[in-house]
Amino acid sequence: MTKMNRISALFAEATEPILNVYTTAGYPHFEDTMTVLTALQEGGVDIIEIGMPYSDPVADGETIQQSNQASLDQGMSVAHLLTQLKDLRQTITVPVLLMGYINPVLQYGVEAFCAKCAAIGIDGLILPDLPMAEYEREYKAIFEAHGLFNIFLITPQTTDERIRHIDSVSKGFIYMVSSASTTGAKTGISADQEVYFSRIASMNLKNPRLIGFGISDHESFVKASKNASGAIIGSAFVKLIGQATNLKAEIVDFVQSIKGKI
Amino acid sequence: MSFQVDEQGYYGNFGGAFIPEMLYPNVEELRSRYLDIIADPVFQAEYDALLKDFVGRPTPLFKAERLSAKYNAKIYLKREDLCHTGAHKVNNTVGQILVAKRLGKNKIVAETGAGQHGVATATVCALMGMECIVYMGAIDIERQAPNVARMRMLGAQVVAAKSGSQTLKDATNEAMRHWINHPVDTHYIIGSVVGPHPYPDMVARFQSIISAEIRTQLQEKEGRDYPDYVIACVGGGSNAAGAFYHFLDEPRTALIAAEAAGKGVNSGHSAATTFLGKSGVLHGSKSLLMQTEDGQVIEPYSISAGLDYPGIGPMHAHLFESGRGKFYGITDEEALVAAVECSQLEGIIPALETAHALAVFEKLQAKPNEIVVVNLSGRGDKDLATYQNRLKLND
Numbered sequence A: 001m002t003k004m005n006r007i008s009a010l011f012a013e014a015t016e017p018i019l020n021v022y023t024t025a026g027y028p029h030f031e032d033t034m035t036v037l038t039a040l041q042e043g044g045v046d047i048i049e050i051g052m053p054y055s056d057p058v059a060d061g062e063t064i065q066q067s068n069q070a071s072l073d074q075g076m077s078v079a080h081l082l083t084q085l086k087d088l089r090q091t092i093t094v095p096v097l098l099m100g101y102i103n104p105v106l107q108y109g110v111e112a113f114c115a116k117c118a119a120i121g122i123d124g125l126i127l128p129d130l131p132m133a134e135y136e137r138e139y140k141a142i143f144e145a146h147g148l149f150n151i152f153l154i155t156p157q158t159t160d161e162r163i164r165h166i167d168s169v170s171k172g173f174i175y176m177v178s179s180a181s182t183t184g185a186k187t188g189i190s191a192d193q194e195v196y197f198s199r200i201a202s203m204n205l206k207n208p209r210l211i212g213f214g215i216s217d218h219e220s221f222v223k224a225s226k227n228a229s230g231a232i233i234g235s236a237f238v239k240l241i242g243q244a245t246n247l248k249a250e251i252v253d254f255v256q257s258i259k260g261k262i
Numbered sequence B: 001m002s003f004q005v006d007e008q009g010y011y012g013n014f015g016g017a018f019i020p021e022m023l024y025p026n027v028e029e030l031r032s033r034y035l036d037i038i039a040d041p042v043f044q045a046e047y048d049a050l051l052k053d054f055v056g057r058p059t060p061l062f063k064a065e066r067l068s069a070k071y072n073a074k075i076y077l078k079r080e081d082l083c084h085t086g087a088h089k090v091n092n093t094v095g096q097i098l099v100a101k102r103l104g105k106n107k108i109v110a111e112t113g114a115g116q117h118g119v120a121t122a123t124v125c126a127l128m129g130m131e132c133i134v135y136m137g138a139i140d141i142e143r144q145a146p147n148v149a150r151m152r153m154l155g156a157q158v159v160a161a162k163s164g165s166q167t168l169k170d171a172t173n174e175a176m177r178h179w180i181n182h183p184v185d186t187h188y189i190i191g192s193v194v195g196p197h198p199y200p201d202m203v204a205r206f207q208s209i210i211s212a213e214i215r216t217q218l219q220e221k222e223g224r225d226y227p228d229y230v231i232a233c234v235g236g237g238s239n240a241a242g243a244f245y246h247f248l249d250e251p252r253t254a255l256i257a258a259e260a261a262g263k264g265v266n267s268g269h270s271a272a273t274t275f276l277g278k279s280g281v282l283h284g285s286k287s288l289l290m291q292t293e294d295g296q297v298i299e300p301y302s303i304s305a306g307l308d309y310p311g312i313g314p315m316h317a318h319l320f321e322s323g324r325g326k327f328y329g330i331t332d333e334e335a336l337v338a339a340v341e342c343s344q345l346e347g348i349i350p351a352l353e354t355a356h357a358l359a360v361f362e363k364l365q366a367k368p369n370e371i372v373v374v375n376l377s378g379r380g381d382k383d384l385a386t387y388q389n390r391l392k393l394n395d
Helices: A006-013 A030-043 A062-073 A078-084 A102-108 A110-120 A132-145 A160-169 A191-201 A218-225 A235-243 A247-258 B021-039 B041-055 B065-071 B089-102 B116-128 B138-143 B145-153 B168-181 B199-207 B209-222 B238-247 B314-322 B332-346 B352-358 B381-391
Strands: A018-024 A047-051 A096-099 A124-126 A174-177 A209-212 A230-233 B061-063 B074-078 B107-112 B131-137 B157-161 B186-188 B229-233 B254-262 B278-282 B285-289 B325-331 B371-375
Touching: A018 A030, A018 A062, A018 A209, A018 A235, A018 A247, A030 A047, A030 A078, A030 A247, A047 A062, A062 A235, A078 A102, A078 A110, A102 A110, A102 B278, A110 A132, A132 A160, A191 A209, A218 A230, A218 A247, A230 A235, A235 A247, B021 B041, B021 B089, B021 B168, B021 B199, B041 B089, B061 B209, B065 B074, B065 B332, B074 B209, B089 B107, B089 B116, B089 B186, B089 B199, B089 B238, B107 B116, B107 B168, B116 B131, B116 B145, B131 B138, B131 B168, B138 B145, B138 B157, B145 B157, B145 B381, B157 B168, B168 B186, B199 B209, B199 B238, B199 B314, B209 B238, B209 B371, B229 B238, B229 B352, B238 B254, B238 B314, B238 B371, B254 B314, B254 B332, B254 B352, B285 B314, B314 B325, B325 B332, B332 B352, B332 B381, B352 B371
Parallel strands: A018 A047, A018 A230, A047 A096, A096 A124, A174 A209, A209 A230, B074 B371, B107 B131, B107 B186, B131 B157, B229 B254, B229 B371, B254 B325
Antiparallel strands: B061 B074, B278 B285
């Protein structure tokens, strides 16, 4: 019997809204990956999502695209990242997800990638361009054999029927995209979006939900968390670390301000 | 072996729909409805009438006597350059705008490389009174200035894609992002046989008019409805898909594809995907893709903006892998020589893309009685600046 996935344990035990922060691997500088992770944990983040950079990230807006390119320009790759993360669990205790596009994973080899993720203590994957039908046909068994949760997205346009199906296939949580957009395209939460959040909340899904896209500060974090277990911040954080002069201190401050602790 | 798309959207090992959830509702709506929409007799009548009266179809199948004499074969040119807007691209945009109307969309987004697909999209949007946004790589905007002006004259908004290599791949990324951000009122008219299922199949069907006409025209001219060879250039592969379509299951016809080898297949400045690519996912489908060991997409190079793409449609990847299609890599120089030859032997200035297909004669070694059809996919007006520079026409 393997021990409970860290994501499940977190949602089972959480008493406050959960904050998941996305960061691009090897950004702002190639060797910063572990520094950023450590600072995020120190600030009190609940889940860390590490972006594996890709040359053609179609679901991402300008901020994350540019961070991906900057990281690739410094030589980042899936293989390098997995090496940087080899001692992850000596310092990081919070759940860690790897986010990225399917092609680099395919080239690394799906089986080898999952085995490596399991060995270093990755809890789940977010691969936005891996469609559910493909996942169920070819990947599910491999992911599950390595104890990795695959996190699916839903959007305001996803039908109830499809949401039910995604809920039945999902483990860990469902990633609710707050509006029809790429990452970082919009900020703030509108009244329409709150209607969508509460519509999904009333579906009584078996999986908890985190809301992402458009969350950038304490106010939007609190609003999103009213109708979900918490929220995900990406572009706002990547923007911050791209400009930070004192990386560690600014990350700790950022996390604490989102959570309303300062 | 089947060369048509299967139920799951695959051609052999290639195809599928690798799209983020944000695009799923639109792509799924299209997938579940496109075949019924296309099969509807009212749609067919409207499509056929526009092809005839607006596009100017059927395009001629011209016996190129002087090229035939030079290469000692019966060479025919399928004159897609005579289509309204100057290339085959409009066959697809006419079809897709009619599909978009039936899906209740009133805005169109498109990507373009050489600008031919952008012009063809802007044209049908003007015709149907739809709003049109075209993404085009910043570098392509520079080298295809006449087409940018044409799109703007037609009322389209042309937006420069400034990410990555600033060419067709990046224009496609930007068009997809635009669609993600405008999912309800917008239809994305992809210009080639690439993208998530059902795009490759839908675009191939709209371009298949090319090979349907070739069959009828050859029957009239040669007393048989198939050639020994069909030659077409391949970037994403839409004109080739159309020229091959009705011959896919005709074993007597060899299917010949010309890819852009740029400065040489192994020069590091090339777009010859079947020579340099391996299986990977880009723009929503699994196909052959030029990429690094880490799966990052390699920025391609070709003198021709329309062939400057790191992938290839999944149908063509399957034709390559199965051996049904034969692929040649044609360099910039070879294409330029072929462009001059076609201009001076036949009085037809071809597009740079098309010139890659014309350069295959030199390598084909057809026999005297064999029938060779080349898809003359576009005219060369848009490439005059490149021709002037490279061929020193002003000296």
